[in-house]
Amino acid sequence: MAREAKPRTSRPPAPPKPPAADVLLGELAERAARTFVERRQILSFEEYVGLLLAEPQVHLRDASTYLRDAFDHYGRKTIDRPWGSTDRCRLFDAEFDDGRDRLVGHEPVQDAFYRILSGFVRDGRANRLVLLHGPNGSAKTTFVQCIIRALEHYSSTPPGALYRFHWIFPTDRIERGGLGFGSGGRSAKGPTTFANLEDADIDARLACEVRDHPLLLLPDAYRREVLKAAVEAHGGELRVPERLFRTGLCHKCRQIFDALNAAYAGDLRKVLAHVQVERYTVSRGYRRGACVIGPQLSVDAAERQVTADRSLAALPTALQNVALFEPYGELVDGAGGLIVFDDLLKRPLDAFKYLLTTIENGEVTLSHSILRLDAVMVATSNEVHMEAFRRHPEYASFRGRLATIRVPYLLEHPLEREIYELHIVPQVERHVAPHAVDLAARWAVMTRLTRPDSEHFERGVGRLVEELAVDGKAALYAGELPVEGLDPDQAKALLGAVPQLRSEAAAAADAESLGGASPREVRSVLLLAAQRDDSACLSPFGVLAELAELTSHTADYQFLQQPAEKGGFHDQAEILRRLRELLLDRIEDDVRESSGLIEPGRFPEMMERYVREIRHWVKQERVTDKATGQERDADEAYMAQFEKYAGAGKDAAAFRNEVMTRIGAHRTDHPGRPLDVPALFPEMIRRVRRAVLEERRPQIHKLAERLLVHFDDPAAVPADDRTRVAALLEALVSGRGYCRECAREAVAALVRTRLRGTAD
Template identity: 45%
Template sequence: MADLTTSLYALFDEERERFQSARRVLSYDEYLALLGAAPQRFTRDAARYLRDMFDHYGTVTVEKAYGKFTRWKLFDLPWEDDAGKREALVGHEAIQAELYRALSNFTRQGRVNRLVLLHGPNGSAKSTFVACLMRAMENYSAADDGALYRYHWVFPRGKGADGGRIGFGASSSSDEGLRVGDSYAHLDEGAIDAKVLCELRDHPLLLLPVPMRQALLRETLGPDAAAQVPLELWKGGPCHKCQQVFNALHTAYRGDLRKALAHVQIERWYVSRRYRVGAVTLGPQMAVDARERQVTASRSLAALPPSLQNTTLFEPSGELVDAAGGLLEYSDLLKRALEHWKYLLLMIETGEVSLDSSNLVPNLVLVGSTNEGHLDAFREHPEFASFRGRLDLVRAPYLTDWTAEKAIYDAQAIPGVRRHVAPHATELAAVFAVLTRMRKPTTDRFARTLATLAAELTPIEKADLYASGAVPSRLAGEQAKELRANIGALYHESDVYPNYEGRTGASPREMRGVILDAAQHAGYKCLSPFAVLERIADLCNRKSEFEWLRQETVAGGYHDPKYFQKVLRDRLVDRLEDEMRSATGLVDEARYVEGFERYVFNVSAQMKGEKIRNKLTGRDDPPDEAMMKDIERQLVATGSPEEFRRNVISRVAAWAIDHSGQKVPYATLFPNYIQRLKEVFFQEHRKQVVLSTRDLMVLITDEGAGLDADGRRRAEATLAMLKDRYGYCDHCAGDAAGTLLRERFADLKV
């Protein structure tokens, strides 16, 4: 017990030290000293604060098949533990860039002059986006760079700064030495008779009269200080209540500002979503978000300067006030009737909100969200045109890259699944979701060659093009090259259309439901991709609920749930077959890649007229023409081998220019060729694969009864490979083997 107490006391000591070293309470002079040392950091409004926060966590460049994007690391929640990181924003680099641009504009203009309105389909990541921002604010406000300060007015017991009278209070105690320097800021609570809070968390500099403040800012920031600080800080003032207190003190001390500022206690504050400090989310049911009430007479009022006791003080409250200094989010903003939020736009226009007795000038960044339906309706409103200029519309579509969509499910749905997660289960759900969102390219936007190629793209081809840059295997040579070079153009094609790609389709929320339901399926022991397919079929029957199921299908398979399901099932069984073949160990995966790499090496030497050093003999041999011909026999369906060689070499060369010094990733650069080499090999060794699959099935379902020693050993090796390399367990490996034997290998008599 004693040990526990000792260690607890040690923690108390640490906490006290941390409190003091974090400079949580400061006098006005101490605050000014900090400001002098880091003027930029101490002259921020909410917009600059947020923009600096973006910079604080830094960026990373993400390279996708459809282009390079800047990702702000704050959206990865790097300070969170693994469970917390699941709430991170997946993808959506474009929204990040848009908000950063908006914040930079506010900074340049010196004030927040627009409400950022995120619009997109239900369940796109709008609220996740804002939640990440708010979490980052909490973390940043605890860092040195992100320190935030507010102030209170304190009125001590005993002697006031003017010496003669007994403070401003009614207390008769006459403690000497209560003053620390010129300030009452560090007095113990017990020595303070009254404390008046600034609910709006006014910037401490606002207490200095404008000419004095501007002189100070010029001294610390240079002659162009006006251009460097927010407008409000340059020429604004404190809130109504603080102004009243200041005036009273000013009068009481006959103009001695030092004495008036001695009553200012500066306190560091921290953003908190839970306690609604500097980060507040308002649901659509909100009514009035700023109010004021009269400060009622209490013992503490008696401690105020006499002139203040005769003044009516009001304290503002409400969400606008709670969020002061930070971020206020209006979720589903347009669900409210316009008259309920019109004042927000007026506030943005004028910079202030009128209350009964005063005007508030809240220091805030405002972000709203809305679905497209409500925004469409709002566009029809007669007043839309006049409000348009006060809104910064930022599009928040669904993801159209299934690798990113899969990452959402893996992070957010899978932790709730108690079963083994079979390979391809979440991938199937993600590909389905993206298929429902695909839009057939409007080809007249493109030049002729590309237009033809784009017109022929099926939804699954388009989805794979985005996800990995994989060009359909039916295309080769120049066509493949043309399409590959224009993935970005296809991706951005519909950005400017009202009906952009990612505006409709299955939402991540529905797909999470599909995955969690599939994880309860009685027919499987694992979360099986087959169960996911069944639940997707159920989802597709709920036409009355989902607009995306009622869309007219478009040639090529767009908006066609039946087609999506067929494509997905075929693709799944293809994948299972592919993995089973590799797992039988007849040929190591790497061998195909090595074979292709050797081919490229030989072709390159032959084109340059060079010889190749034979590592075994040490001799320089001519390129291996027989080997090259053999590969071409397998890969070249149309066109000449010479053209094929040129195309391959130019792709490798182009890649090498962009990635100097790196090893060429043949498997990802030429997936179709590697796949084709595997196919050919498999056709030649199909019988062995089928036999191995049968043995595997016997091993799993019948404990290997009847297998000879050799067969058992091979089946065990296959199973081990399926587990280690692809993540199967006994059950889903059995499901896969069973499906393949029924659907793919049934014809083969062995």
């Protein structure tokens, strides 16, 4: 590139605009050259050691430490849930790639993986195979992919810098002017390195396939000295990976080193002049430092002779007589980083049994040598194969070398929905109607849930747990209340029970979250629903129809064969019935909120006004009415109306006193803080709201019917309702995400089932 920029000078003066292509190229080339130097891409061995001594924490890492540092580089964030907070590794948010293909949920899996990594760092070596197992489609692959993509990104940042080395053999011309072979030290004062030679001056360049640490080029005694200096430079707290002390160069590099060493009569400086240290980045595409091995492969590493067709003839005589073998294969590609065995247990056991030794001593035996492997090895497996593996007689010998992590299905429907929004919705070409994806997510989660055992809960909560239905449990796991009408203490107790509910269900024999529908099933349901003739959109009714179709194939899915239990658990018909009701509730909400009959903010306002009135009532004081300017008593009529909505019962005085007591208690607990009345009585506001809406229901239904008429013939809508009906449709479209088509479908269903009571 830099050379191409030269002709620029011989051209006539360039017109002021636009920038000529070659100028642009020239600038790009300059910039590339600059970053190349800034990032210290090519170094002599000596320069590299200088760099290492300056930043030993960057350069003295093994694969486990590097991986753990990558996790730390992206940091963590806290996610608040109603029952407590949890930590999330931001690496899985893929912020380095604008969140593309990020991992949704699975914080416990992240945590388990990180703890295992930290164990490897402590032990000085990745001495176990991390086995991620779980049902089909439980994001095991996404989990691993996020890590690989993070490594690719991290390795391009300064703290993630990685270096490997090559052997450089210059042309005769350079060699004669420098330190040539067999020159008998004739030019001992020649160049101290060939690292920066131009391609034209290089006869041969041999890579180290396993990306040996450059420091391994130093003989033991020297190496220890450098390591000692590096640790001291870092304040003595740096932990140097064991392998930098114990191991040596790979077989091929050893052969080259020995040959050069002999040729130079033991002059280390001359040997090292042939070393070119190069910065590299992890790349799955180029098979550098990260590798995914599919289940069909059975040879993960092997050796082949470096053949003469390339540059062998150009090698120095000393090396031409040596049969050089270079290792190759997936294990070699992943050396120094992450090696992933996809669906490992699909292979016959004999095809991966060698891993036992590899994990035990970090070595792979090849035909001519032993490959010392520094890599974190991760395998994935579905639950069925994992179960079979556990029963295999050889499992006992593997068990101690495995770190297993269960990757379950998600049980929070908002997260499940996020997965579909990320991965399925972009493939849908139609308009996606409101509630369609949400319904699918709720369905998937509900098929996974098991009936809770109330036995281990204290009586109050136990009763609530006992009554949980399948949709209530799903709501609870999403941090919502399962039923309306719970008082604040009950709500708190029930939400507080979630961690225990989850852990008990996960530990059960038919573990919740290991069974049920997979996101893959939902994918086909959504895509089929998006092709139906009975709707122009991807409609929630289409989703329900496709779900009914899928669940009729009992023999095809194991989760459909579980016996139904009370509360709708494993009861496919009941789950669909509850989803349909939920859908109609939601549509009714949409119409209500878009009707203009109830203004937002009205209910908190009613609550505040009620509290103001009972204050006057308690103090028996007269107040000046803002509207009329007249003195008056507390507004008895308003209070009575509110209490009716709130379901206060007969004893209004007791109810009012209770409200004041709760406010008083809150004041005592939070002295000096401003009082937020609505926040103190959310459940009461919900009750009032429900009652008011119930009162308005006939008006709302009438409006819905008129809207239906409007779709057929706007002129047929009575004149005094036309504006309101048009406003409703407009609000459904702009505020609720409907299009004309799915609004019509939804309102028609609402009118048919809720107004006319026709069975749907």
